[in-house]
Amino acid sequence: MIKGTFNKAYMGSRTAEEAAGCVLAGCPLDATSSFRGGTRFAPESIRRASWTLETYSPYLKMDLDDIAFCDVGDIELRQGDLLYSLGVIKGAVDEIVREGRKFLILGGEHLITYPILKALKTRIKEVQIVHFDAHCDLRDEYEGQKLSHATVMKRVKELDGSDIFQIGIRSGTRQEFEELLLIESPEALAARLDRSAPVYLTFDMDVFDPSLVPGVTTPEPDGLTFKEVMDYFSIFQGMNLVGADIVELSPDYDTTFVSSVCASKVAREILMLLNPY
Amino acid sequence: MIKGTFNKAYMGSRTAEEAAGCVLAGCPLDATSSFRGGTRFAPESIRRASWTLETYSPYLKMDLDDIAFCDVGDIELRQGDLLYSLGVIKGAVDEIVREGRKFLILGGEHLITYPILKALKTRIKEVQIVHFDAHCDLRDEYEGQKLSHATVMKRVKELDGSDIFQIGIRSGTRQEFEELLLIESPEALAARLDRSAPVYLTFDMDVFDPSLVPGVTTPEPDGLTFKEVMDYFSIFQGMNLVGADIVELSPDYDTTFVSSVCASKVAREILMLLNPY
Amino acid sequence: MIKGTFNKAYMGSRTAEEAAGCVLAGCPLDATSSFRGGTRFAPESIRRASWTLETYSPYLKMDLDDIAFCDVGDIELRQGDLLYSLGVIKGAVDEIVREGRKFLILGGEHLITYPILKALKTRIKEVQIVHFDAHCDLRDEYEGQKLSHATVMKRVKELDGSDIFQIGIRSGTRQEFEELLLIESPEALAARLDRSAPVYLTFDMDVFDPSLVPGVTTPEPDGLTFKEVMDYFSIFQGMNLVGADIVELSPDYDTTFVSSVCASKVAREILMLLNPY
Amino acid sequence: MIKGTFNKAYMGSRTAEEAAGCVLAGCPLDATSSFRGGTRFAPESIRRASWTLETYSPYLKMDLDDIAFCDVGDIELRQGDLLYSLGVIKGAVDEIVREGRKFLILGGEHLITYPILKALKTRIKEVQIVHFDAHCDLRDEYEGQKLSHATVMKRVKELDGSDIFQIGIRSGTRQEFEELLLIESPEALAARLDRSAPVYLTFDMDVFDPSLVPGVTTPEPDGLTFKEVMDYFSIFQGMNLVGADIVELSPDYDTTFVSSVCASKVAREILMLLNPY
């Protein structure tokens, strides 16, 4: 039969056999947004956007073609059943971590970070968490819910009380800002991180200025430029990044496709940081 | 202090005191959509669109200025807590019905029809249900859920097993089509309805052709024109319409505002049918 | 490794082994458009839209789950090299036809119909061609080119001079209209077709009214409704449809996704017509 | 110097010298809209859209290339000075009519019809007016103004009290509907028109269904299809059409360009009706 092609996976993805070390997976959870939703469409949009990029990164001077990773597709959730879906996410990451793999998860909404870190912390206790976001996400409850995109970092903190380094935050309650550990420059981040300990990166796309990335559920003015994010990322070179997520992209509000391209370029850099040659 | 104005309510709405007979309320439930969401923004959009319409209907030869109804605003739900929200909806309609009022509820997603009818049927047992929709909504389960926009009419049927007259349906499983009671013309509807018994109307905006109403969660080609809907509505003149809902409008996909204008014009006609002079 | 999923192919597609009889392939040729382009994005968009549809067709009372076909992905073209690409298309269809398979090709621009029919006619000489389109496409030359979306049916006619039944045409030069064999009703089509001879169907999406399908390269008012197209399709039931194409969808101008949904629904019906149980 | 080209004018326009009989002019008045505006951009958009059409009309079996008309560009108005602008419009039409020319004016908002008809009636007293619109436009005052898009046909009626044949109307006050002379079919129009007397045609683009033409200032569901308009136009063949306007297109709300294409196709047909061979 004739051989056609599908550009289904993120560019440069290899087969599971070829890519033992690193897993890329979509996680289209889209349940607790308070303003507009649509994050369920993000994994596919990030994959599509990857095909407009080059595999070579002038920032890291690495080429994705030299990196072994496998895009396994999307974790299958039940849209209307939040607790079931959170359990499935935890189970999937449990399996990845048990096999000793690193991973990048493409959300979906930010709440996915909670089951991901629950799974990760069963194996890697002392992980340092770096959190890019416009919002604190440190509420204890939101609209009567304990589990929400607006409470996720509070839940994560409760896992063991360790510090979270938060970057780009510019929206929250007075109480959240009091609790916040705000990092205001790459130098400050470098000074705070223990270079010998593992790092987890949770990247909410609304950390970018909404001029560049309007396609998020809650756009907040006064965000980071792409260059500023790359400057923070340069700190991670040579460190042990063990996992990461990219969340809150909402492609239906990305009228020019630029938000998806940005998310995809962030993913390219993270895949390289997870996989130093 | 200076007196400014807000066009907050549906045009022609009166105060609660002036409008004893009929309640208009928003119900922004937006929880179980399988494709795209956003129905939570519909009540406000329908109200805004009303201000581009005239109060006079050339179809019914009635004027909304002669109709006493009160737009009370939106029922307050918890976005992440489906069962709580369904309970609140039932409670609100219980109160409306207990006071002997008629009502039009602006969704939100189609699942709201289930708690509405549960409340209505405690007071008015023998209500005939007329269902405008592109989809059967007669699945027993959808994505593992019993309560979903795709199962709502199955749940409604189970309340007492009475017939539902379904209009405009063009999508479903083979099994749903076998169960369907499809009405294919205004004449057929007139022949089937008991003109002396009360009628409830549930109106899914995707019954319209998506050329006219693209702003829905699941657009399905081959729908009704506005004129065809008006022809069906003419059957209800002189009958006892006791309640109605308009559901599944998703304004973020209504790139030209025409979908909201259509929903708002349907609302105008229903308010008149609920309130014959 | 964890098992994720990709919704890469048209819904219901089977493996090549399971689906011996019928091939679905994308053919993203996008070279000769005179006004706006973008047809290269159509195959992927049609596949994505398929996942919002049901597998059951109330028109044909068939279910795609009972149909064996295989979506093989996209034929690989060279965007800047027209003659090379036309050769590749002809080669791919040659192979499909040689193996005795039926096929549906998703364009891409209308010019693909020329190499497809060249390949098909080497095996099946006496094929009746039914052409849905807004435009005659019967020019001998366009902008100095013999091979163009605007000349394609002229080129096809020259293959052996047999008649082409043209439906929905409403734009062309005076000379094209003189040459046209316009079919103005399903009854007229039924009267002209030889029910025992094979049929090829070329379906330009701009045959639809642009209210329903604005996402085409050259929208032309006064087109067909979805129902009218279904009425024409009913004629093909019980006939020997041997191949088909759907062309000229341009997703970037489909601001509401409805054009892609229409194309995908047309594809579902054609797959059933190609594969009677 | 090298010769480049501008597609500045409506397709097929000739020089003033070659086209003695018929003037096409833009008239971008955009002053009194009550909901959204933007009609000032319509003349340019209609001209641009013309280049996507063919010069041949299968409805009238005429070719624009055989028609002598001259697109003179836009009448220069002062955006903030309504009375001045209305005077300029009247002056321009006075000049056209004095020279014995026919004309098609591309609005701009509907209010332009008032100065146009004031000018026309000084020369041609007994002109029959045919009015395509969604709205009656028969208010005596609107938002405290006598001169408004919503009062224009009332003002026109006052010029001499003669009848106006109104087509497609579906929105207005009860009083306007009582005053309306609604024509409900081409046959009814044919019966009412005096075929030997001159005709003026004022065409508000919102007469079309907003599924086809969303790009208007006040979209109103339940409008005419393109085919229905062509059926009305066929009545004018062989009659003495002396002038016409096309108004209320608002290109910024025409997200797919289809509204502009429709307006441009209507213009093509009117140019042919004004200029029988």
Next chain:
Amino acid sequence: MIKGTFNKAYMGSRTAEEAAGCVLAGCPLDATSSFRGGTRFAPESIRRASWTLETYSPYLKMDLDDIAFCDVGDIELRQGDLLYSLGVIKGAVDEIVREGRKFLILGGEHLITYPILKALKTRIKEVQIVHFDAHCDLRDEYEGQKLSHATVMKRVKELDGSDIFQIGIRSGTRQEFEELLLIESPEALAARLDRSAPVYLTFDMDVFDPSLVPGVTTPEPDGLTFKEVMDYFSIFQGMNLVGADIVELSPDYDTTFVSSVCASKVAREILMLLNPY
């Protein structure tokens, strides 16, 4: 009767009784735009966007919940009658100022600043005016008009000839640039302002870079970032800001809602600057 809710007013607005000191009002004047219009829709859009923000400002370390202000709705204008509307605006501000209240007015187009300042200056003579804008707005006439969005600051200057501090200006005639008093940094502003004298702030949304705020009538590249604006605003802390306006937002060109969010965040900061605890 059941209690629903409307999110009609700007978040945190109190009743007139509770909020003696500060008035928020909409002023949807939309009459003299030379390019695209639509500013009449701004007040409602700014209010809606406020509900996506937090009440706490990390810039000023204040919380809107601690601020007493009352959103009274929109001043009622007559869209087609400029002089009448300007009179109404002046009358409304006269009343606010007479009662000793501070105010924030949400335009509408920039021309509203003229009647506002006419009213303000009758009570507070020596007010320092700070003007954020992309355009000088210092023409003496524009398109033959003395009263226009393009002449407004010239008219304001004529009220008493006092200086206007202009920030962000990057478009104008040579003559306007000669007349301009351009402030190029927060430090320069601090140096020029008399901290003991009252300040009025007129904020044209096009001062922002159009990457962040495309939803204005005349976007001009090379504007301010959100952070730069906040840096200027910090100068006003501890000063006597007596009134302000935010003008020229045009929501129909705000395809991602980010422009409205920016305007709403600017409004939040201004409300806090008007109301130091």
Next chain:
Amino acid sequence: MIKGTFNKAYMGSRTAEEAAGCVLAGCPLDATSSFRGGTRFAPESIRRASWTLETYSPYLKMDLDDIAFCDVGDIELRQGDLLYSLGVIKGAVDEIVREGRKFLILGGEHLITYPILKALKTRIKEVQIVHFDAHCDLRDEYEGQKLSHATVMKRVKELDGSDIFQIGIRSGTRQEFEELLLIESPEALAARLDRSAPVYLTFDMDVFDPSLVPGVTTPEPDGLTFKEVMDYFSIFQGMNLVGADIVELSPDYDTTFVSSVCASKVAREILMLLNPY
């Protein structure tokens, strides 16, 4: 006959007779784009956007009204015939250069720079080329083609091997980056340019950050701001700029018109740099 106006040409354009020194021409080549296309619509969109700008530049303190140039319209290409079109472009520039004129060409895709420079170099051998772009464009082949938007600067280099100063580049293969002569600041550019030798400027609109200019065929995050571009342009004051092009604007992806405004403002500055008083 009445005198209307067309805003057909770039603002301030004079007749050929009045503007002996400088030609502005459109060149809508749109053939080899690998992702999305649509650059053929750029010249017209840039011209339209010019009418929203002022003629005075505060950057150069010059006024376009003092500059003599002639916008001659678009060079006529054949959309489907690449080699023919490249020949026509070369011929047009040959003629301009032979007459001793300077020029600004508005693309169209970037490939046009190749025939332009072929023509220019026949007259002016030692031209220094400054290249603004997000992409290296230094591939030797792309998708099997030697002539492509992705290979254009490689082809240009081959003309005589002279250096190209490349600014804003942030995407390419490892090999392209090795070949690249990246200029990282205006100072670096000033240091490298020979102020006595002629300069050619090729300006790919994607050099801008996609937050400001999303309307390009391949948006790439991390681009230049408008101010940064103006800083580079200031270097050219007093130098002998002999020709320039602006390429890769794709208006159909410019949802807010800001990309076209930016391109038009860049054009204004270049026209002034080409024509020092």
